[in-house]
Amino acid sequence: MEHQFIQRKVDHLHFSLNPESQANGANFDHIDLLHDSLPDLNLNEVSIQSNFLDSEIATPFFVSGMTAGHENAGAINDRIALMASERGWIMGVGSQRRELDSVYQDQALQKLSARFPKLKLISNLGLAQLIELHQKNELSKLQKLIENTGSVMIAIHLNPLQEAIQAEGTPQFAGGLEALKAFKIIATIPMIVKETGSGMSEATLLKLKTLNLFAIDVSGMGGTHWGRVEGLRAKENSAASRFGKTFGNWGISTLESLLTAEELFKDSATEIWASGGMRSGLDAAKSIALGASRVGFAQPVLKAAMESEIVLMDWAAQIEQELKIAMFCSNSKNLSQLNSDKVKGFR
DSSP states (O other), rough: HHHHHHHHHHHHHHHHHHHBBBBOOOOOGGEEOOOOSSSSSSSGOOOEEEEETEEEEEEEEEEOOOOOOSTTTHHHHHHHHHHHHHTTOOOEEEOHHHHHSOOOOOOHTHHHHHHHHEEEEEEEEEEHHHHHHTTTTTHHHHHHHHHHOOSEEEEEEOOHHHHHTTOOOOOOOHHHHHHHHHHHOOOSEEEEEEESOOOOOOOHHHHHHHOSSSEEEEBBBBBBHHHHHHHHHHHTTTHHHHHHHHHHSSSOOOHHHHHHHHHHHHSSSOEEEEOSSOOOOHHHHHHHTTSSSSEEHHHHHHHHHHHHHHHHHHHHHHHHHHHHHHTTTTTOSSGGGGGGGGGGGGO
């Protein structure tokens, strides 16, 4: 069982870098920011600082949770943590399910906060595991996980398609909303609920709105598609392999998910985070203009981190500068000025 768990996590990293796992439908090419040829500011005056919890950080970016649960993730997490700490990104880690199911403790993950004091880390667990803990009256187990990791927030991820296709999946989601409500009551840090690349419908968002969460991450279709990943890692001509192809375009685009969330939550204190197929600072600028408080990247971060620390740092600097250029050319001195008034092709 332990070996299968580790191999699954290794497979996930490997296949998420496969071009066939990418859905390519975030749809941000359907909208544009309005160009202002006479911006009343200088490029070096543009600020991408953002508010997070009770402090101000350098960027509005986060790394979507990807890597955890096996020893090979240590070096990758170190590179990502260093980048996030130095550049003011928030870092999400992959599912920490293994730390609940066994005596395994991710020592490297637990040391990140101590090694990088400025790092803001987000713990991560799947909804199916949260439901199981709730049913067993063991939600308190999550507190130890949070303390061990030194996280400032915890993400509960929604991945019904992946669980349904994965041969070892746990597609038991009945009672999910009740489990989320129960955990929110006892959680000692803010909670975010996130999808994993298939987006959020109006029905889903309306259910989540009743929770008064700190944030939701719509994580729409457009980047790594976990139905495709599970199909790719399955044996050729197996049922899971065929399911991966059948459902290879299942989901709601990041753009559509974001627009729906912005409309439903515009009078709410819940932040809207956007991820799923983000490939540039321009994509990030469009997301922020449409109501996202924070923008997440996953596969591009992993790809750069697998190459080297320098490549990852250079990639992050490029994303930040692309956002600044988009803001400068739309006459937006700060993130609050980058709003829907600067968008054309909107709705």
